[in-house]
Amino acid sequence: MLSIQNLQVNYGGIEAVKGISFDVPEGEIVTLIGANGAGKSSTLRAISGLVKPKGGKILFRGEDITGKNPTEIVSRGITLVPEGRRIFADLTVKENLRVGAYLRKDDISEDMEWVFSLFPRLREREWQAGGTLSGGEQQMLAVGRALMSRPKVMMMDEPSLGLAPLVVREIFRIIEEVNKKGVTILLIEQNANMALKTADMGYVMETGRVTMSGPGQELLANESVKAAYLGT
């Protein structure tokens, strides 16, 4: 569904992504893992159109979408749940969800209902200001907002960051549930253990390059992945 070919991202003289290639097949969960600064967020930002790649190609369903603007990317069905959630603190939960559907002109009530059924806690807090939610609830809201654009691919930047283990498990349960509904997922995570358990395919990034790849379960069992990323 998504094909990343020799992608390069530079910031001035800094080479953040040095020519990486990977595919995200339709219906699957793919994860990029790696340490801080490996280039994971830059990869997602390039796919989202938030930074212009220095080189390489991004294909979506066979079409070249490299360098297109973020609105165009969202309208094609690729959405990003950004690191740090970035929800609107002064808007209510419901208003935040409506923002996610800003490009749609059709009826959004069914999707709103779906999001509330995935996250009953958001329904209970529908009129509450986003800024007053807990970290876990804000992450749920960020996922819900992304789903309101009815994405074909949902990209997630470190959804587990700063959350308690129980909440992390809940977020991963929801990722699987959303995926079962047919949404393809590209997930980047420092929580390699949870990410690899959930993913069909995993890619390990180190200083701007992909150094290892394989099915999630295989990487989980790989000795050098264990030593470097799983703390075992």
Ligand code: ATP
């Ligand atoms: P993190 O988990 O911290 O987001 P990451 O693997 O996603 O890490 P990136 O955020 O993509 O890594 O960063 C890759 C490299 O690019 C790092 O060396 C970082 O310092 C640099 N970088 C990222 N954003 C910018 C920017 N806006 N300007 C300059 N350098 C940047």
